[in-house]
Amino acid sequence: MIDRRHFLALAAAGAAAPALAQRVVDLGLPGGPSDRTLTSAWPGKGEMIVQRLRPPLLEAPMSVFDGALLTPNDRHYVRWHWPFPTEVDPSTFRLRVGGHVKTPLALSLADLQRLPRYEIVAVNQCAGNSRGLFQPRVAGAQWAHGAMANARWSGVRLRDVLDLAGVRAGAVQVRASGMDEPSVAGAPDFAKSLGIDHARDGEVMLAFAMNGEALPLLNGFPLRLVVPGWYATYWVKMLDSLEVLATPDTGYWMAKAYMMPANRAAHVAPGTKDFAKVPISRMVPRSFITSVADGAVVDWRAQLPVGGIAFGGDTGVARVDVSGDGGRSWVAARLGADGGRHGFRRFDGVVPAARGLAVLMAQCTNTAGEVQSMQFNWNPSGYQRGVVEVTRVRLV
Amino acid sequence: MRIWWQAAAFLGLIAGVMALSVVVRRPTVMAFSPVRVELPDGAMSTSFGGSDSGIVDGNCLACHSADFVRGQPVLTAAEWTAEVAKMRKVYKAPIAEADDAAIVAWLVAMQERRGGG
Numbered sequence: 001m002i003d004r005r006h007f008l009a010l011a012a013a014g015a016a017a018p019a020l021a022q023r024v025v026d027l028g029l030p031g032g033p034s035d036r037t038l039t040s041a042w043p044g045k046g047e048m049i050v051q052r053l054r055p056p057l058l059e060a061p062m063s064v065f066d067g068a069l070l071t072p073n074d075r076h077y078v079r080w081h082w083p084f085p086t087e088v089d090p091s092t093f094r095l096r097v098g099g100h101v102k103t104p105l106a107l108s109l110a111d112l113q114r115l116p117r118y119e120i121v122a123v124n125q126c127a128g129n130s131r132g133l134f135q136p137r138v139a140g141a142q143w144a145h146g147a148m149a150n151a152r153w154s155g156v157r158l159r160d161v162l163d164l165a166g167v168r169a170g171a172v173q174v175r176a177s178g179m180d181e182p183s184v185a186g187a188p189d190f191a192k193s194l195g196i197d198h199a200r201d202g203e204v205m206l207a208f209a210m211n212g213e214a215l216p217l218l219n220g221f222p223l224r225l226v227v228p229g230w231y232a233t234y235w236v237k238m239l240d241s242l243e244v245l246a247t248p249d250t251g252y253w254m255a256k257a258y259m260m261p262a263n264r265a266a267h268v269a270p271g272t273k274d275f276a277k278v279p280i281s282r283m284v285p286r287s288f289i290t291s292v293a294d295g296a297v298v299d300w301r302a303q304l305p306v307g308g309i310a311f312g313g314d315t316g317v318a319r320v321d322v323s324g325d326g327g328r329s330w331v332a333a334r335l336g337a338d339g340g341r342h343g344f345r346r347f348d349g350v351v352p353a354a355r356g357l358a359v360l361m362a363q364c365t366n367t368a369g370e371v372q373s374m375q376f377n378w379n380p381s382g383y384q385r386g387v388v389e390v391t392r393v394r395l396v
Numbered sequence: 397m398r399i400w401w402q403a404a405a406f407l408g409l410i411a412g413v414m415a416l417s418v419v420v421r422r423p424t425v426m427a428f429s430p431v432r433v434e435l436p437d438g439a440m441s442t443s444f445g446g447s448d449s450g451i452v453d454g455n456c457l458a459c460h461s462a463d464f465v466r467g468q469p470v471l472t473a474a475e476w477t478a479e480v481a482k483m484r485k486v487y488k489a490p491i492a493e494a495d496d497a498a499i500v501a502w503l504v505a506m507q508e509r510r511g512g513g
Contacts, residue, residue: 029469031469031470032469032510033466033467033469033510036467039436041436042435042436043433043434043435044433050463051463051464051467052460052461052463052464052467053436053437053461053463054435054437054460054461055460056435056437057464086432086433086434086435087430087431087432087433088430088431088432089430090428090429090430090431091428091430109426109428110425113423113425113426117423132469137469137470138469139468139469139471139475139479141464142467142468142469154423182487182488183458183459184458184459184487184488184489184490185488186488187486187487187488188486188487208426208428209426214426214428214429214431217431217433218433221431222428222431252486256486
């Protein structure tokens with residue numbers, strides 16, 4: 001079994017509360033601080049890494065991704081900008097649809113369920129996933145790789161909801177906002193906008209179920225936007241407002257926050273402050289070795305199995321190659337079942353290995369031909385990490 | 397005559413199976429129960445701890461818990477100053493500008509005590 005170097009200690013929260021004993025995990029963040037608390041104290045959640053208590057940022061440990069391809073709901077990461085209701089009555093919940101439409105609506109969950117059902121498997125990944133691994137380090141949520149999850153989303157197409165209200169000519173965007181609210185008056189309410197054609201592409205959807213069950217409250221009960229292939233900042237939780245816009249959204253969350261360098265790799269030379277920016281959007285291909293943990297000590301085998309998960313970003317996985325020698329030589333991995341182009345894909349390969357330190361890598365190529373770079377990308381917000389990740393193990 | 401009855405029964409069976417499959421294929425209407433949770437975010441997020449943390453307790457914790465600040469990588473005084481300014485200007489935190497220097501000094505000292513990570 002894997003020697004989990006990173007699980008440093010069993011740190012009791014206090015002698016008075018042994019039932020709430022918490023473990024500490026070392027996320028390996030360069031330069032630190034790297035220790036975080038692991039806890040199962042959050043409603044509807046199993047053991048999660050606490051990045052922030054309030055408003056909550058909860059990360060999944062990497063071991064979660066070596067299990068079922070669909071991330072269990074109780075291990076789906078949590079990320080809130082503002083406080084949100086802790087009590088939701090689905091019978092009185094209404095989704096308001098307004099703005100540049102013919103008929104403003106207030107839809108109940110029952111109303112929504114009268115529309116054609118739509119389902120898709122898609123990866124939900126925070127724009128800042130893996131920010132804590134940026135070098136030079138940048139301020140913000142110091143995620144390792146666990147601000148991502150793969151789920152089967154059930155609900156209705158955004159297009160069908162918009163058609164119910166009747167989008168008027170001249171509409172350019174749809175702005176989505178949820179029940180979370182700023183803790184200070186005058187601070188920017190969280191809202192994100194999609195181009196009208198994107199909103200109506202038949203894939204963007206409103207999900208009321210995740211893996212066949214109602215959404216956990218911490219993941220947006222009772223309704224959230226799902227934007228397959230795009231970063232989770234657009235996947236507005238506790239969605240209760242859709243506003244069709246006739247002029248582009250110039251609000252804080254679209255025009256100031258979540259801006260990245262205006263190139264596909266989201267890269268500028270470290271330290272650069274002035275550069276052309278665009279709103280973050282499509283994800284890039286990524287892959288993670290999960291069969292063995294970084295820093296593990298494992299029994300030597302001449303042919304070392306290396307497995308994990310990959311996703312293609314905004315399209316499917318074409319191939320994954322694995323290396324046991326830090327990228328000098330590569331071997332094609334076998335791909336697991338294809339659950340849809342927006343979901344995780346399992347890969348399993350075998351690399352030749354010598355005793356001692358082995359530097360393992362996986363490299364995903366998506367169906368559009370985009371290949372994970374061997375060079376890290378950097379930007380001051382810590383967005384869109386896409387580099388080939390390194391897993392160092394000792395073979396004894 | 398009998399063959400016709402058999403054929404009719406057979407067709408009926410097919411129709412029945414098809415109807416059943418339509419019913420089965422129709423998505424189940426989900427029933428949603430009210431949800432109420434308690435977040436374990438209180439006790440551990442009301443103070444940065446230590447006798448000198450009043451300046452950050454009073455200015456920072458209304459919006460977010462202390463762990464988020466403690467978990468940041470080493471930032472320079474200028475970077476911390478920019479963070480405090482962002483909290484005031486963008487997120488409308490009621491932080492008096494007169495407090496900025498003391499807040500930043502506490503943050504820098506906190507990271508120095510930590511030994512740079």
